[in-house]
Amino acid sequence: MAHIKLPEFEEMAPAIQDRARPILEKTGKLGEIFKLMAVDEKIYFATDTIVQKYLLDETTLSYDTKEAIALLVSKENGCKMCVDVHKSIAKMLGLSDEKIENILQGVDAMNVDAKEKALLNFCLRAAQKDSYKIVKEDIDAIKSLGYSDVQVLEAVAITGYFNYINTLSNVFGLGE
Template sequence: MSEHPISRFPVPELADMPDDIREMIEAVQEKSGFIPNVFLALAHRPAEFWAFFAAHDALMDKSEGLSKAEREMIVVATSATNGCLYCVVAHGAILRIRAKNPLISDQLAINPAKADLSERERHIIDFALKTAGDSASIVDADLDAMRVAGFDDDEIWDIGAIAAFFAMSNRLANLTSMRPNDEFYAMAR
């Protein structure tokens, strides 16, 4: 365990958390072998904890439309643009696992324009970055171009919604100075 704090804000002890939150966190720990710091940092505000993870799971755990790796690509690329260390490191590890590619996370985090992406992935990342960086400039022609590239409206929505959700998440992680778990750095390298 790192000697650095997980958050600038209070982080409750596992034993002091509401039963439902503690049980969820223990299930995550059982599955992954450690507790990702986002769970501990957000447990400070139980109602927001549940709202955050409900939105996260609704966007990231779907099996239809975008693949799970494509969803993680969006998170890594947009989180890097937003300067979010926690999300780049944590979701970079998940992306390496889901894509079975030890290089893609670093490429997307450092320079998405030079990442080794398929044409489909390039459309996803370009649209996600526009949503994350300049959503006010999105016009009907942008959606039409995505449709011509083969995306349906649900996929276009998911790309934009993931970019938007993680823009909020990135800002919250930066506000709290949420520290990535050391375990994430070596995963799937």
């Protein structure tokens, strides 16, 4: 039960209702995080833009990598709701139950190459409160594995997004 009142569909701004209607028709419900965002139209649309442009659109990182970041950072941040949501999304994207469970066991348990593990470990480090300790050499090390500036920026932006959304979910008691 959320710690604040979450709006029902009928209480949402018309612009948010327009975005929510297809989800509601397809799934029969709106998730708590959607409802939380709908409390404030500006927050909703700012957040939705990030979701659309970095998580749903095709980008320089694969969907598998983006979902691995989502699951790893959300687990690290103790966001059960986000882990559960992204387990489902990962399944919809074609990740097997075994692959999802390996991700949730941590980077070392994953069956991916050393390059991917390095990027995921870098993202976990970037998700920490002491991310200010990351230096140019750390970024250069990731780039030396073949990642471009755009890919590194995208990975860190997705990491930052999950720190943000995990914080909102955790603070407002979503998924409890």
